[in-house]
Amino acid sequence: MQAEIISIGDELLIGQVVNTNASWMAEQLNMAGIRVGCILAISDQKEQILETVKIASKRSDIILVTGGLGPTKDDITKKTLCEFYNSKLVFNKDVFEDVKSIFGKRGFVVSEVNKMQAEVPDNCKPIRNKNGTAPGMWFEQGNTILVSMPGVPFEMKAMMEGFIVPELTKRFRLPALINKTVLTHGIGESTLAAIIEDWENGLPGNIKLAYLPQPGIVRLRLSGKGNEKDILQKQIGDEVLKLHQIIPDLIFGYDKDTMEEVVGNMLRSRKMTLATAESCTGGYISHLVTSVPGSSDYFEGSVVSYSNPVKEKALEVKPESLEEFGAVSEQVIIEMAEGVQQKLNTDYAIATSGIAGPSGGTEDKPIGTTWIAIATPNGVIAKKFHFGEHRGRNIRRAALAALNMLRKELL
Amino acid sequence: MQAEIISIGDELLIGQVVNTNASWMAEQLNMAGIRVGCILAISDQKEQILETVKIASKRSDIILVTGGLGPTKDDITKKTLCEFYNSKLVFNKDVFEDVKSIFGKRGFVVSEVNKMQAEVPDNCKPIRNKNGTAPGMWFEQGNTILVSMPGVPFEMKAMMEGFIVPELTKRFRLPALINKTVLTHGIGESTLAAIIEDWENGLPGNIKLAYLPQPGIVRLRLSGKGNEKDILQKQIGDEVLKLHQIIPDLIFGYDKDTMEEVVGNMLRSRKMTLATAESCTGGYISHLVTSVPGSSDYFEGSVVSYSNPVKEKALEVKPESLEEFGAVSEQVIIEMAEGVQQKLNTDYAIATSGIAGPSGGTEDKPIGTTWIAIATPNGVIAKKFHFGEHRGRNIRRAALAALNMLRKELL
Numbered sequence: 001m002q003a004e005i006i007s008i009g010d011e012l013l014i015g016q017v018v019n020t021n022a023s024w025m026a027e028q029l030n031m032a033g034i035r036v037g038c039i040l041a042i043s044d045q046k047e048q049i050l051e052t053v054k055i056a057s058k059r060s061d062i063i064l065v066t067g068g069l070g071p072t073k074d075d076i077t078k079k080t081l082c083e084f085y086n087s088k089l090v091f092n093k094d095v096f097e098d099v100k101s102i103f104g105k106r107g108f109v110v111s112e113v114n115k116m117q118a119e120v121p122d123n124c125k126p127i128r129n130k131n132g133t134a135p136g137m138w139f140e141q142g143n144t145i146l147v148s149m150p151g152v153p154f155e156m157k158a159m160m161e162g163f164i165v166p167e168l169t170k171r172f173r174l175p176a177l178i179n180k181t182v183l184t185h186g187i188g189e190s191t192l193a194a195i196i197e198d199w200e201n202g203l204p205g206n207i208k209l210a211y212l213p214q215p216g217i218v219r220l221r222l223s224g225k226g227n228e229k230d231i232l233q234k235q236i237g238d239e240v241l242k243l244h245q246i247i248p249d250l251i252f253g254y255d256k257d258t259m260e261e262v263v264g265n266m267l268r269s270r271k272m273t274l275a276t277a278e279s280c281t282g283g284y285i286s287h288l289v290t291s292v293p294g295s296s297d298y299f300e301g302s303v304v305s306y307s308n309p310v311k312e313k314a315l316e317v318k319p320e321s322l323e324e325f326g327a328v329s330e331q332v333i334i335e336m337a338e339g340v341q342q343k344l345n346t347d348y349a350i351a352t353s354g355i356a357g358p359s360g361g362t363e364d365k366p367i368g369t370t371w372i373a374i375a376t377p378n379g380v381i382a383k384k385f386h387f388g389e390h391r392g393r394n395i396r397r398a399a400l401a402a403l404n405m406l407r408k409e410l411l
Numbered sequence: 412m413q414a415e416i417i418s419i420g421d422e423l424l425i426g427q428v429v430n431t432n433a434s435w436m437a438e439q440l441n442m443a444g445i446r447v448g449c450i451l452a453i454s455d456q457k458e459q460i461l462e463t464v465k466i467a468s469k470r471s472d473i474i475l476v477t478g479g480l481g482p483t484k485d486d487i488t489k490k491t492l493c494e495f496y497n498s499k500l501v502f503n504k505d506v507f508e509d510v511k512s513i514f515g516k517r518g519f520v521v522s523e524v525n526k527m528q529a530e531v532p533d534n535c536k537p538i539r540n541k542n543g544t545a546p547g548m549w550f551e552q553g554n555t556i557l558v559s560m561p562g563v564p565f566e567m568k569a570m571m572e573g574f575i576v577p578e579l580t581k582r583f584r585l586p587a588l589i590n591k592t593v594l595t596h597g598i599g600e601s602t603l604a605a606i607i608e609d610w611e612n613g614l615p616g617n618i619k620l621a622y623l624p625q626p627g628i629v630r631l632r633l634s635g636k637g638n639e640k641d642i643l644q645k646q647i648g649d650e651v652l653k654l655h656q657i658i659p660d661l662i663f664g665y666d667k668d669t670m671e672e673v674v675g676n677m678l679r680s681r682k683m684t685l686a687t688a689e690s691c692t693g694g695y696i697s698h699l700v701t702s703v704p705g706s707s708d709y710f711e712g713s714v715v716s717y718s719n720p721v722k723e724k725a726l727e728v729k730p731e732s733l734e735e736f737g738a739v740s741e742q743v744i745i746e747m748a749e750g751v752q753q754k755l756n757t758d759y760a761i762a763t764s765g766i767a768g769p770s771g772g773t774e775d776k777p778i779g780t781t782w783i784a785i786a787t788p789n790g791v792i793a794k795k796f797h798f799g800e801h802r803g804r805n806i807r808r809a810a811l812a813a814l815n816m817l818r819k820e821l822l
Contacts, residue, residue: 013447015438016623020429022452027426036424037459039452041433048448179425188517190482190524200484210455211483212422213563221422276715282701283694286715290693293769293802301721304687304697304713306706310755314712314725344721358704368516386518390542390565391704 002037003029004060008067012041032165033174049080057144067151069134071113087123095126095135102133131155176229180236182220184250185404189213215393216400259403260288266410267298272347276302277340280354285399300344315339328353334380337373349375350402356394372402374409413448414440415471419478423452432477443576444588460491468555478562480545482524498534506537506546542566587640591647593631595661596815600624626804627811670814671699677821678709683758687713688751691765696810711755726750739764745791748784760786761813768802783813785820
C-alpha cells in the first residue's frame, strides 16, 4: 500500500512558502504504518492538477491533496476534482452550518462567495472543518482513496488527526512500521560506515538503514517493516543494542533528541549547574542551552569574552598567558573554564577559544583550530580540535563538540 | 521554458526532514526568470528515480536533482543516473583533487570508499564541490539539462550560486530580471500593506511586489522584468526611493543584509564598541553579532546573566531592584545595560530581560513580556515589548528588536 501527497499552490513553486504541510503529513502517515511514495508540489492550474491526479490514481492507493480550496478565483481544486470524477457540485446543508458557525464566531455575515463553499462534489463524503470555511472531501474510485484538504496548516492538521488518519488505519489493516534514529557525534559518515559495516551487513532484510549527515552529527535511521508491532519493536531494539555495543561513545541520543537537551537532562537529574565562557562560539553554546525550556534549572549564565581585555577582566585570565601562548591555547582555555566556573559559581563549565575564520588563521593555528575545555568538580580537561574553513559551521561544530565533551564527563 | 526540482531521499518521505532545499532552489530559479513547474520528493529507490527522471525529461527543459550522492550504500543517485543515460563511471582527476583537499584540511586519510566519489558518469560535466566530497554533475540530452547536486544544503547552495544559475542564465538568454528586496522591521504585514497601499497601486505593470513575512521582519520583494537591464535598474531604484520616503524608519536594510550586519557596519564606521547583557535571549544576540566575520572589530563580549545571582555578581544589578521590581522590569534592565557597559568598557550596550516561555508567565507579566535597554555614551533608553507565546520566536524577536533599537540610536 502506498500513499502520495500532492500540495497545490504557486507559492510553493516560487519558493515563498516551505512545504512544511507535506512533511508533517508524511510523518503522520509513516507513524501510522502507511508508506509515502512521493510528495509533489504543483501549480494552481487545471491541466496540471488533472494530469497529476490521474498519474497518482494509477500508482497510489491513497492520495492526500492540500490547497486550492479557498473562496477566491485562484482556488480551483474543488472544481477540478469535480471535473476529474465527472461529478457535479451540490449544496450541502451540514457544511453550510459549519460555514455559518465560523462566520458567526468571527462576527461576519456569510457572503454569496462563501455560501459557495458549502457546495461539494456529489460523489464525495465531505469532511467537516471546525477551523475554517472550506470542507475536506473524501473520494473513492476503484481502489484509490483521494482526500482533499485546505492548505491552512491548522485546518489540515485537525482533519488529519481527527478523521483521516484514524479512518485510513481502520480501512487498511496496516503492517507494523517502526523507525528508530540513532544520533552520533564526532565521526564522519564514511568512517562511521567502515566501523559498523559488519553490523550493517548483518541487518535483517526487513530493516533498512539510512545515513543522515549534518555538520558534526551523523544520524542513523533504522526503518523496519513487519506483521507484528511487538516483534518488530524488539527486533529494532536488539539491533540498536548491538550498535550501541560497537560505538557506545559515539551515540549521544535517539530520534528527536538534541545535544543540548541530552546534556540539559543529565545536568538536571544530577542537580548540577553549568556556565560557559565563549570566545570563538560567541554565545552560541549559551543560546543552544537556553533554547531548551526549563534550562534555568541548571544554567547560570555565560561570559562571552570576545576580546582579550574581557578575558582578563571578566574571567581573570592572566595577561602573561595571553601574551605567551595566545588566546587560542591550552593555557588560556583552562584559565577561561576555571575562571567562569569560579565567577559564576557552578559545578561545570565549558570554555571555547578558536579561529572561526574567514580571517585570523596562521600557519601554526589555521582557521578551524579550536581549544575546548570542560571544568568539572574534579579538575579541568582540555582538547584541541581542527574544524573546517567555514565560519558558521566552525561555530556550530565547536558548540556540539563542547557539549559532547561535557556529556562524556557527566556519564 | 520550465524547470523541475527532484529531491531524492527517504528522510523527506517519512517527514524527518522538511524540504527547504527545494524552496530555496525554486526561489533562486524564479528570481533568475525560470519558472518551476513542479517539485517532487521521491525515495532512494532505483526504479522510482528512473521513472521520475524519465517523466521529467519529457516535460521539462531543466531538471535539478538533489540528494543521494554520499559515499554510503543508500546513496544510489549517481549509479542510477549512469544507468538512465546508459553511460559508465570513470575516474576524474580534478574531482579527486577536490576530495583529497577536503580530507587533507580535516586531517583525514582518503579511504577507498571516498576515492569512489571521484568517479563520475562519462557523459556528464562534473561540477566542483569546494565544501564536500561529492561533485555535482551536469548532463545534457536532447533539449533537456539535468543537474545532480548533493543534498547537503550549503554544498548545494554554493553550486547553485557559483555555477548552475549563472550558466542557465547564459544558456537560455533570459530576459533582464531584477529583484530588489527591502527589509522592514517592527510592523506587521497587513499594517504595512495599508501604509504603502498607494505606492503599491502605482507600481508600473512590469514590477511585481511580494510580501515575505518572518518573525519580526517583513521583506518586500520588487521583481522587475524588461528588455534593458539599465532602464529596469533605474526604474526599480526610483520605486525603492519613493518607498523609503514613505517608511524611512521601518527600513533597516536591503537584499541579503541582516540586522546584525547592518548594526555591525554602523559600529565599525563610527569606531564604536558594543557589549550585551542577556537574560531571556540567552546569548542569542551575542551569537548573531559574532556570526558576522570581523565582528571582533567592535564587539567586546557579553554577560549572559540567566540567573539572578549572575545578574548581581557579574553585572552589579542591585539585589533591592531584583527584589522590588523583579528581573523583568525597567529598573533591572537599565542596571543590566549600564552594568555591562561599564564592566566591559564599551560605548554601547544592549540588555534584554523577558519571559520567553513556555512557563513563567503571570497575569501582570504574561509570556512574551520583554524589557530591552540600550546604553549609549549619553545615557540609557529602555522599552517594554509584548511578543508571542512561542519560546523560539520570542528569543528571535527580542534579539531583532534590541538590535533595531541600537540601530536607531546609531543613526
